[in-house]
Amino acid sequence: MTILVCGGAGYIGSHTVKVLTSEYDVVILDNLTTGYPFLLNDKASFEKGDLGDPAVLDRIFKKHNIDAVFHFAANSLVGESVQNPLKYYKNNVSATITLLDKMVEYGVNKFIFSSTAATYGIPDTDLITEDTATNPINPYGKSKLMIEDILSDVSDVHNLEYVVLRYFNAAGAHESAEIGESHDPETHLIPIVLQHLLGERKQISVFGTDYDTPDGTCVRDYIHVTDLANAHILAYEGLVNKEVANEVFNLGNGAGYSVKEIIEVCEKVSGKSAVIEYADRRTGDPATLVASSKKIEEKLGWKPQFDLEEIIGSAWRWHSKETK
Ligand SMILES: NC(=O)c1ccc[n+]([C@@H]2O[C@H](COP(=O)([O-])OP(=O)(O)OC[C@H]3O[C@@H](n4cnc5c(N)ncnc54)[C@H](O)[C@@H]3O)[C@@H](O)[C@H]2O)c1
Numbered sequence: 404m405t406i407l408v409c410g411g412a413g414y415i416g417s418h419t420v421k422v423l424t425s426e427y428d429v430v431i432l433d434n435l436t437t438g439y440p441f442l443l444n445d446k447a448s449f450e451k452g453d454l455g456d457p458a459v460l461d462r463i464f465k466k467h468n469i470d471a472v473f474h475f476a477a478n479s480l481v482g483e484s485v486q487n488p489l490k491y492y493k494n495n496v497s498a499t500i501t502l503l504d505k506m507v508e509y510g511v512n513k514f515i516f517s518s519t520a521a522t523y524g525i526p527d528t529d530l531i532t533e534d535t536a537t538n539p540i541n542p543y544g545k546s547k548l549m550i551e552d553i554l555s556d557v558s559d560v561h562n563l564e565y566v567v568l569r570y571f572n573a574a575g576a577h578e579s580a581e582i583g584e585s586h587d588p589e590t591h592l593i594p595i596v597l598q599h600l601l602g603e604r605k606q607i608s609v610f611g612t613d614y615d616t617p618d619g620t621c622v623r624d625y626i627h628v629t630d631l632a633n634a635h636i637l638a639y640e641g642l643v644n645k646e647v648a649n650e651v652f653n654l655g656n657g658a659g660y661s662v663k664e665i666i667e668v669c670e671k672v673s674g675k676s677a678v679i680e681y682a683d684r685r686t687g688d689p690a691t692l693v694a695s696s697k698k699i700e701e702k703l704g705w706k707p708q709f710d711l712e713e714i715i716g717s718a719w720r721w722h723s724k725e726t727k
């Protein structure tokens with residue numbers, strides 16, 4: 404079995420490739436716009452190119468006997484998506500349509516799609532299930548929901564089966580500390596706090612202290628990147644074994660932690676104290692986003708293996724190594 408991983412030189416894609424290569428042949432397609440050569444895996448073939456380019460896809464589908472596509476490649480900065488919506492609709496929607504078109508043409512009929520909690524917008528519940536209404540409030544979340552809708556329509560008339568995985572807050576690094584989270588600019592809380600504790604940033608800003616949460620700061624559901632990687636493999640095997648088809652699943656730990664709590668755990672793990680600036684709210688941040696992942700537990704037996712301290716511990720080992 405050969406799996407094409409679009410975006411395999413990025414954060415979550417590279418961790419999934421690491422798990423996948425123990426059992427499957429892997430081809431990575433990446434244009435290295437936000438991914439890095441050092442995240443590429445020696446055991447996988449690498450095709451440099453853009454998934455919006457039909458000629459690149461022709462080359463790959465002719466050269467490799469692809470059985471399934473895992474699609475991580477996207478732009479995913481919420482603020483940037485508001486400033487530059489066309490970039491998001493072009494890369495996240497248009498390029499994905501090109502990919503789906505070529506999959507249909509070449510008869511590649513299994514697809515695992517990276518979606519996001521941002522599809523829910525500002526939900527009116529504290530525990531989000533897949534039945535919670537989707538109401539994205541920025542072009543990034545909208546672009547992901549558009550692909551979810553397109554997948555549903557395409558699978559009605561073509562031989563294409565898919566699983567949509569809506570990740571909550573991906574965090575942590577591989578246990579080897581060989582790969583970990585690398586974004587430039589980094590906007591995610593945990594790497595920012597750890598980079599500060601390693602002396603790379605003067606201070607950290609807490610965006611908003613007046614939310615309707617126990618300590619006034621935003622609550623999120625942090626999920627280890629290896630747990631996300633494992634969910635992809637279960638989803639793929641579920642498609643192959645006909646246990647699931649054309650389903651949407653949340654992926655989170657089911658526990659919410661506030662920004663203040665995250666900083667405290669980072670301080671505990673690192674043994675260092677943070678310099679904190681309390682700042683205004685960041686536009687578009689919902690107060691609380693916590694996932695119910697009961698559906699994927701019941702249908703595919705997925706269960707997260709890592710708790711918050713393990714997530715932050717693995718990230719700390721990665722960032723400490725990266726800083727040396
Ligand atoms: N990081 C999170 O917390 C999070 C949460 C929810 C959803 N997601 C989704 O998960 C996926 C992976 O996120 P990540 O944090 O690993 O991002 P990332 O930026 O590290 O990885 C994306 C990869 O895709 C590549 N890429 C982008 N556009 C491409 C194109 N047109 N052609 C070829 N390659 C292209 C980039 O070079 C990069 O290697 C994204 O789809 C993102 O929207 C991430």
Ligand SMILES: O=c1ccn([C@@H]2O[C@H](COP(=O)(O)OP(=O)(O)O[C@H]3O[C@H](CO)[C@H](O)[C@H](O)[C@H]3O)[C@@H](O)[C@H]2O)c(=O)[nH]1
Pocket residue numbers: 479481519520521571572573590591592593595607608609610611621622623662685688
């Ligand atoms: O320097 C910082 C960075 C973040 N935060 C806060 O920490 C929380 C988590 O922020 P992140 O940026 O780490 O994560 P988000 O919850 O904003 O983003 C996650 O969910 C989004 C959808 O809601 C996207 O899917 C995104 O890729 C994913 O990481 C938020 O309340 C944010 O305001 C700070 O206080 N200071």
